[in-house]
Amino acid sequence: MKSRRRSLVPYFLIAPALLYLAAFFAYPMFQGLLLAVYDDEATLPLLDGPTVDGAEVGRLSQGSGITISDRQGNRLADADVVDNDEFATGLLTEQWFQVSGEGIEGDEVSGWMPESRLRVRDEAADGTVLGGTIRPRLGQSGDPSTALRAEPNESAAEIGRIGERVAVTVDETAVLEVWFQVVDAETGLEGWAPSRFVEVFSDDETGRIDRGTAGEFTTKFIRKMVDDRKFSSAWRTTLMLIGMILPLQFVLAMAMALVIDARLRFGSGFLYVFALPMGMSDLAVGILFFSIFSGNGLLNSFLEAIGVIDAQKLFLTADTQGWILFAIVLAELWRATSIVMVILVSGLQAIPRETLEAAELFGASYWQRVRHIVLPLLKPSIQVALILRTILAFQVFAVVIALSGGDVVTVLANETFRQYFSLRNNNVASAYAVFILLLSIASAVFYLRAVRAQEEVRPS
Amino acid sequence: MSTPAKSSAKSPRETSSGTSRETAVLPPLDDPSVVAEHRRMKRRANRGRSFTYVAAIAIALWIIIPIFFVFSMAFTTEETVRSYPKNFLPFVPFSTETMRFFLGSEGVLKGLLNSVLVALITLVLSTIIAVPAGYAISRYVFPGRELFRISVLAVRAFPIVVLSIPLAVLFIRTGLFDSIWSLSLMHTALALPTTILVVSSVFASVPYELEEAGQVFGATPVQSFRHIVVPLVLPGIAASGLFTFVLSWNEVFAASVLTLDNRTLPALVLTSLANASPAFQFAGGFFLMVPSIIFTFFIRKYLFNMWGQVSK
Numbered sequence: 013m014k015s016r017r018r019s020l021v022p023y024f025l026i027a028p029a030l031l032y033l034a035a036f037f038a039y040p041m042f043q044g045l046l047l048a049v050y051d052d053e054a055t056l057p058l059l060d061g062p063t064v065d066g067a068e069v070g071r072l073s074q075g076s077g078i079t080i081s082d083r084q085g086n087r088l089a090d091a092d093v094v095d096n097d098e099f100a101t102g103l104l105t106e107q108w109f110q111v112s113g114e115g116i117e118g119d120e121v122s123g124w125m126p127e128s129r130l131r132v133r134d135e136a137a138d139g140t141v142l143g144g145t146i147r148p149r150l151g152q153s154g155d156p157s158t159a160l161r162a163e164p165n166e167s168a169a170e171i172g173r174i175g176e177r178v179a180v181t182v183d184e185t186a187v188l189e190v191w192f193q194v195v196d197a198e199t200g201l202e203g204w205a206p207s208r209f210v211e212v213f214s215d216d217e218t219g220r221i222d223r224g225t226a227g228e229f230t231t232k233f234i235r236k237m238v239d240d241r242k243f244s245s246a247w248r249t250t251l252m253l254i255g256m257i258l259p260l261q262f263v264l265a266m267a268m269a270l271v272i273d274a275r276l277r278f279g280s281g282f283l284y285v286f287a288l289p290m291g292m293s294d295l296a297v298g299i300l301f302f303s304i305f306s307g308n309g310l311l312n313s314f315l316e317a318i319g320v321i322d323a324q325k326l327f328l329t330a331d332t333q334g335w336i337l338f339a340i341v342l343a344e345l346w347r348a349t350s351i352v353m354v355i356l357v358s359g360l361q362a363i364p365r366e367t368l369e370a371a372e373l374f375g376a377s378y379w380q381r382v383r384h385i386v387l388p389l390l391k392p393s394i395q396v397a398l399i400l401r402t403i404l405a406f407q408v409f410a411v412v413i414a415l416s417g418g419d420v421v422t423v424l425a426n427e428t429f430r431q432y433f434s435l436r437n438n439n440v441a442s443a444y445a446v447f448i449l450l451l452s453i454a455s456a457v458f459y460l461r462a463v464r465a466q467e468e469v470r471p472s
Numbered sequence: 473m474s475t476p477a478k479s480s481a482k483s484p485r486e487t488s489s490g491t492s493r494e495t496a497v498l499p500p501l502d503d504p505s506v507v508a509e510h511r512r513m514k515r516r517a518n519r520g521r522s523f524t525y526v527a528a529i530a531i532a533l534w535i536i537i538p539i540f541f542v543f544s545m546a547f548t549t550e551e552t553v554r555s556y557p558k559n560f561l562p563f564v565p566f567s568t569e570t571m572r573f574f575l576g577s578e579g580v581l582k583g584l585l586n587s588v589l590v591a592l593i594t595l596v597l598s599t600i601i602a603v604p605a606g607y608a609i610s611r612y613v614f615p616g617r618e619l620f621r622i623s624v625l626a627v628r629a630f631p632i633v634v635l636s637i638p639l640a641v642l643f644i645r646t647g648l649f650d651s652i653w654s655l656s657l658m659h660t661a662l663a664l665p666t667t668i669l670v671v672s673s674v675f676a677s678v679p680y681e682l683e684e685a686g687q688v689f690g691a692t693p694v695q696s697f698r699h700i701v702v703p704l705v706l707p708g709i710a711a712s713g714l715f716t717f718v719l720s721w722n723e724v725f726a727a728s729v730l731t732l733d734n735r736t737l738p739a740l741v742l743t744s745l746a747n748a749s750p751a752f753q754f755a756g757g758f759f760l761m762v763p764s765i766i767f768t769f770f771i772r773k774y775l776f777n778m779w780g781q782v783s784k
Contacts, residue, residue, distance in 0.1 A: 025608035026620055028601045029668060036639070036661035037627055043638035264531075271528045274521075284772050285532045288539065291715075291764030293722035295738050299757035300538045303545065303750070308556030310541055316557050324556065346538065358776045378520065399629070407631050410724045410742060417746060425725065428633045432729060438637055445634040452631055 047442035048234065052227035058203025062086060062191035069203040072221050077197035078210070079218050085188030087164050106188045108164035109141065113180030116157050121172035122183070123160025130180070141182050148176040164188060194219075233439040237447070240440070242422050242430075247447075250423045253337070254405045257344045261401065262394070264345060265352035270382070272353070273360045290350035298414025301343040302328070305335065305415070328415060336421045343411045348404065352397045359393030360386065395463050402459070403452045424448050539761065546570055546758035550751045574755030583740040584759065586652055590727075590736055591720040593656035595713050598663045603709065606671025611680060627665040635661065636729040643730060650732045658730060659720040666719075667712050670774075674708030675701075711774045718767045722760070 055073050059066030062084040072078070085106050107127040115121035134143040149156050157175045161168040164186040174180065190207040197218075211222040237243055268286050276282060289297070304310045305327040315321045327335040363386060371381050387394075409425040412418060418426050424444060431441035499506055545553055549567045574580060608614075609621060639658055643649040648657075678701055686696030727739035735743065741756040748756070 019612070019614070022608040022612035022614040022617070025604035025612075029605035029624075029664060030620070032601050033624075033627060033661065033664060036657055037630075037635065040635050040638040040642060041630065043642065044634050047638055047641065267527060268531055271524055271531065274524045276521075276525060276528055280772065282528050282532060283775070284768060285535055287768050287772060287775060288535055288765065291718045291722070291767045293724065293738055293760040293764065295722075295724045295742055296542075296757045296760035296764075299741075299745075299753050299760075300542050303542065303754065303757075304538060306750075308554070308558070310558055313557035346535070354775055361776065403629055403631065407633060407725070409633075410738075413742060414745060425631075425633050428637070429725065429728065432637055432640070438641055441637050442634075445631070445637055448631050449634045452629065456629065 044442050044445055047439050048446045049229055049231070049443075050227055051230045051232065051439065053223040053225070054228040054230060055226045056205055056209050056221050056224035057226055058194065058201065058205055060203060062193070062204045066204060070201045071224075071226065072194075072196055072201065074221055074224050076221050077218065078194040078220060079197060080192045080210075080212065080216075081195050081202065082193035083207075084167070084191050084193075084204075085165060086191060087186045087188055106190055107141075108186045108188055109182045110164070110184040110186070111160070111174075111180040111182055113146075113174055113178050115160075116173050116175045119172075121160055121174055123162060123171045124164040124168070124186070125158055125160055125174075126166075129158045130182075133179075141185060143179065143181040146174055146176050146178050146180060192219075194221075233443045236437075236440050237431075237443040240427070242427055246422045246424050246427045247451075249337075249421055250406060250408070250451075253340060253344070253408065253423065254402060256337075256341050257348075257405060258398070258401060260341070261345055261349050261352055262397075265349045265356055265397070268349065268353040269356035269360055272357050286353060287350050289347050290354065292347060293410070294347060294408070295410035295414060297343050297347040298411040301339050301346070301411070302414050305339045330420045333421055336416045339415050340408075340411055340421065343415065344405070344408065347411070348401065352401060355393050355397040355400070356390060359390045363389045391463065395459055398459050399456045402455045406448050406452050406455075424451075539765075542754055542757045542761065545750075545754040546574075550749075553751045553754060554749075570751045570755050571758075573749075573751050574759075577752060579735065579740055580737075583735050583737040586731075586734055587721055587737040590652050590656050590659060591717045593652065594659040594663060594720040595716045597656060597660040598667045598716050599709065599713055601660070602664055602667035602671050602712075605668045606673075607675050609668070609672040610675035621669075624665045624668050632662060632723070632725050636726045639726075640729050649730065650734050652734055652736075655727060655730050655736065656720075658726050659716075659723055662723065662726070663716040663719050667716055670712040670715065671705075671709060674705050674712070677708070678704045708774060711771045714767045714770055718764050721763050 051074075053074060055071040057068045057071050060069050061067075063086065085108070087108075108124050109127065109130055110122065110124050111130070112120065112122035129147055130141075130144045131147050132141050132144040134141070136142055146158050149158075155173075157173040159170045160172045160174060162171050163169075165188075191204050192207055192210050192212075193202065193204050194210060195202045205221075209222055209224065210219050212219040272279065272283055272286065302309075307324050307326050307328075311327070312321070312324050315325070326332065327339065367385060367389075368381055371385055376384070407425045408423055409429065412421060412423050412426050416422070418430065422430075424447065428441050428444040428448070431437045431444060544564075547566055547568065547570065549565060549569045550573060552565065552567075553570055605620075609617060635658070639654075640649065643654045648654040682700050682704075683693070683696045686700045687693060691699065722738065724738040724742050727736045728742055731739055737756070738760060741748070741753075741760065745753070
């Protein structure tokens with residue numbers, strides 16, 4: 013150790029790590045928590061007019077039923093049309109064309125009309141409309157001609173009329189964003205909103221608020237998670253797997269640790285083999301055990317060779333959940349026991365040889381030594397290994413997918429992935445993730461408490 | 473280690489563990505009862521040793537047989553892979569057909585390349601960031617040192633799943649989604665805590681006195697670091713780099729969440745698992761396993777240092 017006097021050097025040295033963890037650990041962690049409880053599309057503010065700078069008259073929450081009482085189109089700046097991705101999807105836009113051609117009175121007229129009135133006949137290579145003819149008004153009595161307006165807007169002043177089927181040239185194109193004046197079906201609240209936030213039903217009169225622009229804290233994602241039909245089976249299976257795997261794992265790991273600690277010949281060879289699964293990908297282990305338990309896998313071949321069965325037995329089907337669970341337990345035992353062993357061996361090496369030799373001298377049998385000396389002294393290591401293993405066991409994922417297709421038997425991490433990947437629901441996926449986090453923290457606290465309580469009970 | 477209690481002879485001291493403490497006066501060493509007891513203990517110890525060997529071999533077989541099975545299936549013909557019942561003789565017939573089929577499948581070569589790149593970027597990034605931090609923890613005493621250590625430890629305890637979803641949302645928003653860079657950033661965040669702790673334990677194993685001795689003989693602090701510390705810590709840092717590489721190579725949840733077209737190998741294998749042929753699965757399993765087998769071989773010296781330190 014150096015520099016007992018105050019120095020800034022160590023702070024410079026740890027700064028990159030701190031910054032990195034803040035940016036790519038703490039910040040996303042916080043965002044993840046937020047995703048689970050905060051809906052950033054919860055409510056839609058209604059404005060007093062069909063413009064973005066209108067005053068807010070009230071808010072409607074996502075999904076409320078509405079009727080549409082009026083519509084209006086606002087011209088968009090060209091930049092908005094190109095740049096803003098949001099306009100590309102779900103936006104009700106309308107094109108208006110500034111056309112010029114021969115009016116009904118034989119004079120040259122020029123003005124704005126909506127795209128619905130033009131049959132496009134001439135287009136540039138990039139899709140720009142250059143000209144066309146005025147559509148006839150089929151089956152309509154009344155004036156067959158089309159109004160041309162001063163502005164690309166239904167309410168703008170009429171500056172001329174043009175007859176049907178007249179050829180016109182298009183001088184300019186404008187994209188309008190359509191605004192709706194909506195009335196809340198329940199409260200009667202009335203206001204304007206851009207069409208892209210409103211889903212219109214087929215009658216063109218009623219609809220619902222598709223999504224909002226203002227966020228609010230909500231429990232709806234958590235409720236959605238709890239109500240999900242796979243939720244209860246997922247957490248039950250997760251806990252059951254932990255309950256089955258951990259005890260077996262500790263017995264096996266203890267056996268492995270004692271074997272290593274016995275300093276056999278080829279001890280380092282045994283250590284290498286015992287540690288092999290430690291670095292193995294859980295997906296690879298899933299595949300490995302799938303190949304053992306699959307229909308024409310190793311287990312069937314073996315059982316048939318020794319005459320236990322005489323036809324292939326299917327272990328990994330929807331009807332054999334017990335076998336799938338068994339395979340998962342075996343795979344996890346195979347994969348994750350090594351790390352427990354390594355922690356236990358580290359603990360064993362810290363136990364003074366003299367203590368054990370003294371016990372042996374006084375006639376303590378092997379099991380007595382393990383029970384009364386090794387295990388109590390190993391308790392801190394066991395505690396660390398327990399916490400580590402439990403936290404990792406909550407994240408069991410690839411093994412389950414490999415062995416059950418992620419469907420027949422499902423666990424929490426699996427559901428997180430399904431919500432994100434198949435159902436595209438980030439918020440509910442985050443709710444699952446937060447649930448796993450809370451379970452991990454709870455189990456860590458539980459183990460720390462349990463060990464402390466035991467220490468307090470013991471008099472010495 | 474020795475044998476289970478059932479083989480123990482009924483020596484007076486064995487009958488009850490409590491009474492041994494009351495034996496105040498020990499008989500002389502040449503007493504026949506002591507000699508007999510000594511012989512019994514020796515026999516018991518021998519029997520115990522052979523029992524331990526049996527246990528060791530049994531556990532070793534339990535670990536090796538499945539690995540061996542996958543390896544032999546990865547190097548045989550597709551027909552053998554599909555056949556039933558399975559051949560118990562390994563590598564019969566030996567063929568690279570399964571391998572060729574796997575490597576020829578769509579996206580596999582790209583996935584392999586992506587995996588290697590992501591793992592290498594992760595290795596470089598996390599080493600660059602972790603080495604100074606690990607050095608600071610092991611060499612300096614400064615206010616906040618314990619806090620830093622504890623928080624780094626705590627980071628390890630957080631589940632990957634919690635991190636992946638918000639990072640995916642973040643990366644989509646910033647246009648980094650589905651690239652090997654974003655995945656490397658995520659993997660670095662996962663690897664960093666362990667790497668920092670391992671590196672600090674590696675530095676701690678090189679006494680500062682060595683550095684001081686170098687300075688006594690006229691080296692500048694930088695020189696003595698360069699010529700004394702660096703050669704001594706290099707193997708340890710290489711081991712921690714290997715660990716990072718394997719962690720990234722194996723990681724499947726974040727890889728599946730954060731990529732779409734630029735899948736790494738595990739993400740590719742996972743998402744095509746449902747409709748993959750057995751040959752694809754075995755060869756995929758083989759490729760996923762190889763780095764870890766090499767890794768374990770090289771780090772076995774550091775195994776207890778690494779995890780012993782990390783688990784404290």
